[in-house]
Amino acid sequence: MEEEFCNCCVRNIKKNPTSNIQCMSQKCKTYKNRAPIDPSKTPIVWVLGGPGSGKGTQCEKIIAKYGFTHLSTGDLLRAEVKSGSERAKTLTAIMERGELVPNDIVLDLLKEAMLAKAGEAKGFLIDGYPREKSQGIAFEQTIAPVTVIIYFEASSETLTKRLLGRAASSGRADDNEDTIKLRLKTFLENNDQVLAQYPDKLKRINAEDTVDSIFNQVTQILDPLVAA
Numbered sequence: 242m243e244e245e246f247c248n249c250c251v252r253n254i255k256k257n258p259t260s261n262i263q264c265m266s267q268k269c270k271t272y273k274n275r276a277p278i279d280p281s282k283t284p285i286v287w288v289l290g291g292p293g294s295g296k297g298t299q300c301e302k303i304i305a306k307y308g309f310t311h312l313s314t315g316d317l318l319r320a321e322v323k324s325g326s327e328r329a330k331t332l333t334a335i336m337e338r339g340e341l342v343p344n345d346i347v348l349d350l351l352k353e354a355m356l357a358k359a360g361e362a363k364g365f366l367i368d369g370y371p372r373e374k375s376q377g378i379a380f381e382q383t384i385a386p387v388t389v390i391i392y393f394e395a396s397s398e399t400l401t402k403r404l405l406g407r408a409a410s411s412g413r414a415d416d417n418e419d420t421i422k423l424r425l426k427t428f429l430e431n432n433d434q435v436l437a438q439y440p441d442k443l444k445r446i447n448a449e450d451t452v453d454s455i456f457n458q459v460t461q462i463l464d465p466l467v468a469a
Contacts, residue, residue, distance in 0.1 A: 278355060278385045284309075284364040284466045285385060287371070289435070290393030291428050292421075293403035294448045295455065299393065300368055302456045307467060309364040310355075317350040318342060344376055352384050364466070374434040390439055391462060392432075393448035393455070397425050 278285070286309070290296035304311050322329050322336075328346070335342055347370075355365055367387075371377040381387060395403075404421045436443055446458045 280385050280388045284388040287367050287390045291400050293400040294393040296393045309366040310358045310362040311366045313368040373431045390443045394445050395448040
């Protein structure tokens with residue numbers, strides 16, 4: 242049977258099936274585009290919520306309890322820029338022009354990070370992604386189907402109040418009331434389209450409750466996945 246990858250990569254792949262393949266031959270690109278992640282064995286959880294929803298706090302508690310691999314696209318982009326790779330140069334140029342990083346680059350970073358941990362991860366916690374409908378579609382087409390989506394839901398009034406409170410202590414320039422309203426409007430418009438795609442996988446959580454009560458709701462969602 243014909244090899245799925247070129248001869249120069251055979252040893253690396255046989256030694257580590259989830260190794261990060263950089264070769265640009267057609268065979269290796271085809272192999273790289275397959276994601277050997279089985280979400281029935283390794284849950285993939287998208288964690289979504291507006292700015293100020295408290296999802297960051299909940300992610301920390303999820304990691305502590307379940308040991309899931311936490312991936313944030315923002316963290317991945319920052320790490321890549323610091324790496325000094327050829328892609329880092331491209332990203333730096335894009336950011337310096339004030340442009341948004343293309344979705345395909347963000348997806349590549351996510352996929353590579355997941356493949357690197359595929360053999361050891363207990364589950365994947367994808368924080369704040371997808372941000373728009375097309376990203377969710379691309380993720381499932383090129384990586385794997387999402388297992389469950391946890392959406393931390395709070396009213397715009399609550400989110401605004403929390404962000405203004407954070408601004409008072411942090412001095413963040415992007416946390417003034419006008420900017421907050423714009424951020425929330427953009428988030429809600431895109432997020433509603435994302436959530437509408439996955440009615441059977443979506444779990445809404447009341448993010449206006451206490452931290453412990455919210456996490457209790459989270460465990461009711463995740464415990465069955467871990468026990469399965």
